[in-house]
Amino acid sequence: MSHESRTTQPRLAKALEQLVQLRGYTGPPKDFWPRYLEAMQQLTAADHGVLLVRNADQPWRRMLDWPVDSTPSRMLTAFFTHLNEVADRAAREGGLMVPLEAKAGPAAGNFVVACRLDLSQAQKEECVVAALLSEMNEPDAREALLRLRLAGHAPESYQLNLATRQARADVEKFAAALDLALAVNVEKHFLAAALAFCNGVATRFYGDRVSLGWLEGGYIRLRAISRTEKFDRQMAAARALEVAMEEALDQDEEVVWPPPEGATAISRDHQQFAEDQKVGHVGSLPLRTDNKPVAMVTCERQGAPFSLTELQQLRLACDLVTPRLADLQRRDRWFGARWATTAREQCAKLIGPEHTWAKLLALLVAVLLGLLFFLRVPYRVEGNFLLRSDELAHLTAPFDGYIDQVLVRPGDAISEGAPLLRLKTSELELEESFALADLNRYQREAEKARAARSLAEMRISEAMSDQARARLEMVRYRISQAVIKAPFAGVIVEGDPRERLGAPVKAADVLFRLARIDTLYVEAEVNERDVHEILGRSTGDIAFVSQPKRKYPVHITTVEPAAVPKNEANVFLVRCAVESGPQPWWRPGMSGVCKFNVEKRTLFWILTHRTVDFLRLKLWW
Helix, strand or coil, X not given: CCHHHHCCHHHXXXXXXXXXXXXXXXXXXHHXXXXXXXXXXXXXXXXXXXXXXXXXXXXXXXXXXXXXXXCCCXXXXXXXXXXXXXXXXXXHHCEEEEEEECCCCCCCEEEEEEEECCCCCCCCCEEEEEEEEEEECHHHHHHHHHHHHHHHHHHHHHHHHHHHHHHHHHHHHHHXXXXXXXXXXXXXXXHHHHHXXXXXXXXXXXXXXXXXXXXXXXXXXXXXXXCECCCCCCCHHHHHHHHHHHHHHXXXXXXXXXXXXXXXCCXXXXXXXXXXXXXXXXXXXXXXXXXXXXXXXXXXXXXXXXXXXXXXXXXXXXXXXXXXXXXXXXXXXXXHHHHHHHHHHHHHHHHCCCCHHHHHHHHHHHHHHHHHHHCEEEEEEEEEEEEEECCEEEEXXXXXXXXXXXXXXXXXXXXXXXXXXXECCHHHHHHHHHHHXXXXXXXXXXXXXXXXXXXXXXHHHXXXXXXXXXXXXXXXXXXXXXXXXXCCCEEEEECCHHHHCCCEECCCCEEEEEECCCCEEEEEEEECCCHHHHCCCCEEEEEECCCCCCCEEEEEEEECCCCEEECCEEEEEEEEEECCCCCCCCCCCCXXXXXXXXXXXXXXXXXXXHHHHHHHHHHCC
């Protein structure tokens, strides 16, 4: 293809039109530079164009090639080989044109033209655009360089245009944020300020509904909704909104649904809320105090999605109003919190406004230390106790037999002589009949032998009669013992044969344990490390596990002289008598806590004597 065909007037006009459009281009830089390189290629009739960038003392980086799908060739390889050297000279000289390689014939050759791009002063990087020209004579190559340098100001115009638009957007953002902050600052109560903030956001950002949720007790609580003075937090919509707010709170970042391109925030709850409420666009932003999220604001609208500028404005507004809202929220608290604040202010008047809590804490520590070392309070030795009885009867089966009736159950109070259990006597009654029949028969035989004057047979019959009489008395004795009776008044503490009705029992099998309750006493267990404290003492109190609110005074009667191992420790058994006597509801085996009065000791000794004794044993040598 000839040079004249590549530099026709339509191509040049199109390139100039593109440059004019790029000067006022408002798109992002990623779209500007490909269009710029395309215009440069058309303006210079280049085969390939490259955009190179470097920082100070750094090598050049190829940021963009045009066209991106160039076919590899020997000429293109040579172009890339000399690219860094050409870029260095162009950055120093502003622009240059160098032949790529000599070619036969005086009319045409291959050239490289490069130009330094003038960017804004804020740009710290150097930028060079280079183009490969093939089959072109030297005058045309110089003209291409001139066009390239004339068009080198387009990126600077683009950057200035972006900076102007950014400055205008910043002014608008500040103006909107200040208007919102002014509306919030004039309010004196938290709810009113929150409602003013929601209304302002809804008005300025064309939101259909704006809601504010505050962090309370680890959860977001909905506090205000735009253009709504009262609402029910128990509604499904309010609960779903709080869930969406908590989703953004947990991530501590802005959540927008539908999510913009490149967004990494999770928006599952926002999507569910938008679908349930038929909302087109939802955005939640955190309100932070001391870099910690304390509240969330959620905007809903059906129209256009939230733009980046709107999100920036809303973020700035949130940062401005958060201190005021947080201050009002602290003031509009329940009376206890307000009293705490008032107490701090009063203490500040006495001990100074700076480090008030630290000074107050130091004063309290001093008072506490004084109480620990100088205040003496009664000291008591603690232990566990059991109720025991002096008399405990084990009621056993009098003979082998079968259980017929059980008349009592464990825990029943029994009077003396009351029947407890009955054994079956049917077999004994048959044995009684047999024994009575044998007795009558032997008596008749003895009488018959006496009438016949047969002395030997009479003696034998009388002996057999005595044997039958003894067996009859034994059977009648067992029948009389078939009913087990209480030997004294007491309480059944063990044994429940009701589940064994009709079951056989053997003689001496324990059926019941009967304990007297009028002779109950307290058996306390005192650890050997404390037993020396109660020697010579006599009074104390007990409290049952079943009735801890009731206390009963006791006095010590005896202390066992030998220790008993129990639960990996040695204890001494202390027998105590209850001063008021046993209560009707007391039962043997009941347990509780006992405390014996010793003497007054300091609080410091009471709290530390265990540790001191432990260290004495461990550090003693």
